[in-house]
Amino acid sequence: MADFYFGLDSNPPQAKFDFVFVAMHEITHGLGFGSIVGGDGKYRLYDSLFNPHETTLPSIFDRFVEARYGPDKMKPITFMDKLERAAAVISDDLFWGSQFGIAGNTGQPVELYAPSTFVSGSSVSHLDLAAFPNELMRPKYAPSNFPNHSIGLIELGMLKDIGWIAVPDPSTLLLLGSGLVGAGLIRFGRNK
Numbered sequence: 001m002a003d004f005y006f007g008l009d010s011n012p013p014q015a016k017f018d019f020v021f022v023a024m025h026e027i028t029h030g031l032g033f034g035s036i037v038g039g040d041g042k043y044r045l046y047d048s049l050f051n052p053h054e055t056t057l058p059s060i061f062d063r064f065v066e067a068r069y070g071p072d073k074m075k076p077i078t079f080m081d082k083l084e085r086a087a088a089v090i091s092d093d094l095f096w097g098s099q100f101g102i103a104g105n106t107g108q109p110v111e112l113y114a115p116s117t118f119v120s121g122s123s124v125s126h127l128d129l130a131a132f133p134n135e136l137m138r139p140k141y142a143p144s145n146f147p148n149h150s151i152g153l154i155e156l157g158m159l160k161d162i163g164w165i166a167v168p169d170p171s172t173l174l175l176l177g178s179g180l181v182g183a184g185l186i187r188f189g190r191n192k
């Protein structure tokens with residue numbers, strides 16, 4: 001059982017896991033930020049008992065994953081057969097190929113986590129650790145890195161690419177709304 005730190009200041013003691021960071025990371029996976037490709041290149045879904053079942057369809061996330069193909073070309077992993085895909089996911093040369101994620105990285109390719117040994121549950125489904133050591137969707141919890149309680153532009157763009165509509169931070173709207181209501185109440189009070 002992990003020992004969690006429940007403070008909201010992004011400043012957990014070294015021995016504890018920052019709960020908000022971990023919850024945000026896992027919720028982001030739950031929103032579809034994840035691959036279902038295995039080390040053998042096959043797509044798999046898991047049932048409620050965690051038994052794997054091979055499927056013919058990739059996840060929505062997988063549809064935007066590309067590997068280098070020749071010097072200047074990229075090839076989506078969904079256009080590969082399973083052997084080619086199995087090689088791609090351990091190539092350490094795997095990228096997010098869609099516009100909003102790339103825009104979130106100031107137009108630069110977004111490297112995904114694809115170490116030379118396939119790590120089930122981590123490979124493909126995260127940003128590359130070396131390239132993005134401080135992002136929410138890095139593959140490892142690292143207490144030496146300062147946990148970040150706001151989702152970054154890269155992950156936000158990637159969620160947008162897979163079909164989510166990004167709206168302004170609700171706290172801004174709430175503040176504006178409560179400010180207007182508050183002003184209205186004060187005015188109402190004075191008129192009486």
Ligand SMILES: [Zn+2]
Pocket residue numbers: 025029126138139
């Ligand atoms: Zn994760």
